[in-house]
Structure formats: C-alpha cells, structure tokens
Amino acid sequence: MKTNQEILVQNGVSPSIQRLKIFSYLKATKSHPTAYTIFNDLKDEIPSLSKTTVYNVLKLLIAKRLVQEVRIEGNELRYDAEVREHGHFKCDVCGEVSDVFLNQPLNLLLNHSYEVKEIQFNITGVCKSCLTKK
Amino acid sequence: MKTNQEILVQNGVSPSIQRLKIFSYLKATKSHPTAYTIFNDLKDEIPSLSKTTVYNVLKLLIAKRLVQEVRIEGNELRYDAEVREHGHFKCDVCGEVSDVFLNQPLNLLLNHSYEVKEIQFNITGVCKSCLTKK
DNA sequence: TACAAATTTAGAATAATTCTAAATAATTTC
DNA sequence: GAAATTATTTAGAATTATTCTAAATTTGTA
Structure with missing residues (x-):
C-alpha cells in the first residue's frame, strides 16, 4: 500500500x-x-x-x-479523492452526499464520437435512512 | 403540440x-x-x-x-429545458456543451436502495470536430 | 552562506447568486 | 369600475465562493 x-x-x-x-x-x-x-x-x-x-x-x-x-x-x-469512475447521490432530506458505483462502466452506454476524459454522474432523491424515518 | x-x-x-x-x-x-x-x-x-x-x-x-x-x-x-433523463458533454477545447442520451436508462445500472428524483451525468473530453481539427 | 526557485500567505478583487424593500401589474372585492 | 389585496418584477445592496496579486516564507542548490 x-x-x-x-x-x-x-x-x-x-x-x-x-x-x-x-x-x-x-x-x-x-x-x-x-x-x-x-x-x-x-x-x-x-x-x-x-x-x-x-x-x-x-x-x-x-x-x-x-x-x-x-x-x-x-x-x-x-x-x-476517489477518482475511479463513479457518481454521487445527494439526499434532499438529510443533505448527505455518498458515492455511487455502477455495475458496468457508463462508457459502454455511450456511442461516443468524442474523446472522453472524465465521467461523473449525479443523482438526487431520498436516501434509505430518510425513507424509513418517514 | x-x-x-x-x-x-x-x-x-x-x-x-x-x-x-x-x-x-x-x-x-x-x-x-x-x-x-x-x-x-x-x-x-x-x-x-x-x-x-x-x-x-x-x-x-x-x-x-x-x-x-x-x-x-x-x-x-x-x-x-430538456428534462428527460440525459447528460452533458463539455468539450475542453471549444467549450461547447451538448446533450448526451444513453441507450438505456442509467437507472437500470443502479442497485438503488433510495428514491431517485433526478439523474444527470457529465462527461468532459474533446469533441469530434475539435479532434479532427488537430 | 547566498542565491534562485517554489510555495504559501493575507487581503483585495471579481463574479455569481441571493436578499431586500420598493414599484408595478394583475386580480379580487365591494 | 374604484379600491384593496395579492402576485410579480425591479434595482441595487449584501453575501458567498473563488481568483488574483504581490509580498513573505520555505526549500533546494551552488
């Protein structure tokens, strides 16, 4: 390490x-x-x-x-400092931001005619713990 | 319409x-x-x-x-004003931002234990026309 | 040690957004 | 239809995040 x-x-x-x-x-x-x-x-x-x-x-x-x-x-x-391809989920209720990893690289879903340097994605919604609290 | x-x-x-x-x-x-x-x-x-x-x-x-x-x-x-699930590509060279649609909803790649409200993704790199100009 | 280059620093400057309170426009009530 | 109420817009001040600037400090080197 x-x-x-x-x-x-x-x-x-x-x-x-x-x-x-x-x-x-x-x-x-x-x-x-x-x-x-x-x-x-x-x-x-x-x-x-x-x-x-x-x-x-x-x-x-x-x-x-x-x-x-x-x-x-x-x-x-x-x-x-996590630089592997991944995205983020932000809970609208508690405001916490967490990492999201996909089952397969997003790259594969793109018919890209361009050179990709960086991919990020963002999801907003309500997290598990805030959902159960309701 | x-x-x-x-x-x-x-x-x-x-x-x-x-x-x-x-x-x-x-x-x-x-x-x-x-x-x-x-x-x-x-x-x-x-x-x-x-x-x-x-x-x-x-x-x-x-x-x-x-x-x-x-x-x-x-x-x-x-x-x-495009509110269907999609993402954006920004060319680092010319600075232009364009829409990107996926072959299948990103949703399917998530093992989500949360309630999703909005999904967006961002890609940076070099666009086709800037690639050919080089 | 002395010099040069790299790095850090405080505070000023800039830029995007939000706040505030007044002005204007639209709607409702009599 | 005039007066009152509510909604919307407005200018400019305030706030916030970031960048700029130039001096001070630190690090590396002869």
Missing part, C-alpha cells in the same frame, strides 16, 4: 506539509467536503493555513488527476 | 411575459446558457428585465420540473 506521500511524489507533486495534509484529509474522508470545510478542519493542525492555499492545492491535485471536483448541487463545489 | 404558454399553465405557473419569454428561450436553444447569457439575450426584447427576475423565474421553473440545472464545470451554472 502506497503512502499518500508516495502517491504525491509519483505524480510529480512535491509533498509540502500543506499538500500532504490536504490530500490525506481527502483520502481519509468520504464526506465530499467543500473547500471551506477542508480549510476549517485543517486550520488547527496548520495554523498558518490560508484559504488560497487550499484552493491552489486542490487545483494542483485536480490537474494531476488525484482529486475530482464534485458538482452536485447549486453552486457549491465539493472535492473527492 | 402544446404551446409553451399551455405548458406553464398546466404546471401551475401563471404565464407572465418574463416567465414565458425565459421559458421559450430555453425551449428554443440547445446551448445550455448561463443565467447571465439568458439575461443578456433577452434584455433587448424585455428592456425592463432584471437579473433578479431571471434567477427567480429559473428557480420557479426548476421547482416545477420544467427546467434542469446543469453543473458541468467549475461553478458556472447552466440551464436546460
């Missing part, structure tokens, strides 16, 4: 404290945090951290394909 | 000039415009039009399920 530091280095990212902590934070969570949440959760650990750094690092990790942007509602941007 | 006015009325939306023109504009285009583009393109026809109205009307039409938000890149929000 590669360490997060190794992953960064192997992808040509010099592993500064900030980069490593932001990447590790994303790797460790499945909550699809916003840039603000990331900043807020890490600022105790890295008191000097600035919001600009969070945005810079996220942009860098996205360019290196180590992180994906998740755009599932309104104009809030969320981030995800 | 129903008129746009009829569609609005049947969905409980009183068809003011602004609402009708914004809805008709979206129905007539496949370009997935942003709120700003809609505002800009309609302000000659409706000189009094305000940006707030564009946002208000879009929000209303979305609530009535007559329009969908399209979130395909960064934090730009686009709008689409």
Whole structure:
C-alpha cells in the first residue's frame, strides 16, 4: 500500500506539509467536503493555513488527476479523492452526499464520437435512512 | 403540440411575459446558457428585465420540473429545458456543451436502495470536430 | 552562506447568486 | 369600475465562493 506521500511524489507533486495534509484529509474522508470545510478542519493542525492555499492545492491535485471536483448541487463545489469512475447521490432530506458505483462502466452506454476524459454522474432523491424515518 | 404558454399553465405557473419569454428561450436553444447569457439575450426584447427576475423565474421553473440545472464545470451554472433523463458533454477545447442520451436508462445500472428524483451525468473530453481539427 | 526557485500567505478583487424593500401589474372585492 | 389585496418584477445592496496579486516564507542548490 502506497503512502499518500508516495502517491504525491509519483505524480510529480512535491509533498509540502500543506499538500500532504490536504490530500490525506481527502483520502481519509468520504464526506465530499467543500473547500471551506477542508480549510476549517485543517486550520488547527496548520495554523498558518490560508484559504488560497487550499484552493491552489486542490487545483494542483485536480490537474494531476488525484482529486475530482464534485458538482452536485447549486453552486457549491465539493472535492473527492476517489477518482475511479463513479457518481454521487445527494439526499434532499438529510443533505448527505455518498458515492455511487455502477455495475458496468457508463462508457459502454455511450456511442461516443468524442474523446472522453472524465465521467461523473449525479443523482438526487431520498436516501434509505430518510425513507424509513418517514 | 402544446404551446409553451399551455405548458406553464398546466404546471401551475401563471404565464407572465418574463416567465414565458425565459421559458421559450430555453425551449428554443440547445446551448445550455448561463443565467447571465439568458439575461443578456433577452434584455433587448424585455428592456425592463432584471437579473433578479431571471434567477427567480429559473428557480420557479426548476421547482416545477420544467427546467434542469446543469453543473458541468467549475461553478458556472447552466440551464436546460430538456428534462428527460440525459447528460452533458463539455468539450475542453471549444467549450461547447451538448446533450448526451444513453441507450438505456442509467437507472437500470443502479442497485438503488433510495428514491431517485433526478439523474444527470457529465462527461468532459474533446469533441469530434475539435479532434479532427488537430 | 547566498542565491534562485517554489510555495504559501493575507487581503483585495471579481463574479455569481441571493436578499431586500420598493414599484408595478394583475386580480379580487365591494 | 374604484379600491384593496395579492402576485410579480425591479434595482441595487449584501453575501458567498473563488481568483488574483504581490509580498513573505520555505526549500533546494551552488
């Protein structure tokens, strides 16, 4: 199992404290945090951290394909270190965002005459636990 | 074929000039415009039009399920009067956004334990015409 | 140690959207 | 049909997320 530091280095990212902590934070969570949440959760650990750094690092990790942007509602941007082809489900009731994997790649359903770089899909609705609560 | 006015009325939306023109504009285009583009393109026809109205009307039409938000890149929000299950392809080169329909509903690929309200998917890459230009 | 390059930082600037309260238009009531 | 009520639109201010900018700090190298 590669360490997060190794992953960064192997992808040509010099592993500064900030980069490593932001990447590790994303790797460790499945909550699809916003840039603000990331900043807020890490600022105790890295008191000097600035919001600009969070945005810079996220942009860098996205360019290196180590992180994906998740755009599932309104104009809030969320981030995800899961980069395999997958989608997201957002529950309209509790607001939670979870990963969704398909039985087969979406790719196969496309008659594409274009070059595909990234596929994402978004589903909204009501999650299991909110359904049973009703 | 129903008129746009009829569609609005049947969905409980009183068809003011602004609402009708914004809805008709979206129905007539496949370009997935942003709120700003809609505002800009309609302000000659409706000189009094305000940006707030564009946002208000879009929000209303979305609530009535007559329009969908399209979130395909960064934090730009686009709008689409095509509400059948479909996705979007954005070309990284020319920036154009086009509709994508699947051979079968994505729904079938999900082992969903949740109630699905809306499904959208986004693909980025390079479109045919940009591929051949290279 | 000294120099150069890379990275981070705070705060200002920008852009999209929402909020607010007043103005206008449409509808209802008498 | 006038007055009152309700719905809709409007301009501009406020808010929010993100980007820009230029200085400060850190890291790597001669």
